[in-house]
Amino acid sequence: MATRRATTKGFKRTATLLSDRIRSASESKGFAQSKLLTHWAEIAGADVASIARPVEVSYGRGGMGATLTLLTTGAQAPMLEMQKEQLRAKVNAIYGYNAISRVRITQTAATGFAEGQVDFAHKPKDTGPKQFAPAIKARAEEQASDVADEGLRAALERLGANIMTQKTT
Secondary structure, eight states: OOOOOOSSTTOOOHHHHHHHHHHHHHHHTTOSSTHHHHTHHHHHOHHHHTTEEEEEEEEOTTOSSEEEEEEEETTTHHHHHTTHHHHHHHHHHHHTSOOEEEEEEEEEOSSOOSSSOOOOOOOOOOOOSOOOOHHHHHHHHHHTTTOOOHHHHHHHHHHHHHHHHHHHO
16 A cells, blocks of 8 residues: 655645744634734725725624724724624624624724724725827827727827827926
């Protein structure tokens, strides 16, 4: 009977090396299950995850029901306030029982304090297609007129107009 050889050749997965440190760091903030931190976007939904993040789970004196604290900006707090019960239900589904009895919302400015800085991803405002001077636009269309593919020609026209605009300013 042949002995089984290890295929990792002495290496371990990063997850196994860091699991104890991740667990101790999350437990220090009250998160018994680090899944709430690591999979927040999947639990709360992308729309809520883009405006808030969990920062602490605190337990009362009696030990019955915990309070989940969410960090958000002042402008997003009223919207988040209306969704507290749905969030509580989603989080309790992760724990498997009614672990969270209350959701508390805390606010900070975009610059915030060291631990409370907001890092939510905001989408840039779409300003629409860029307008070019008629002479530059005409010259870019002339340069790309030989291209047969319509999409490629339009892209080359925009590129050419952008380059010519940069050179004139």
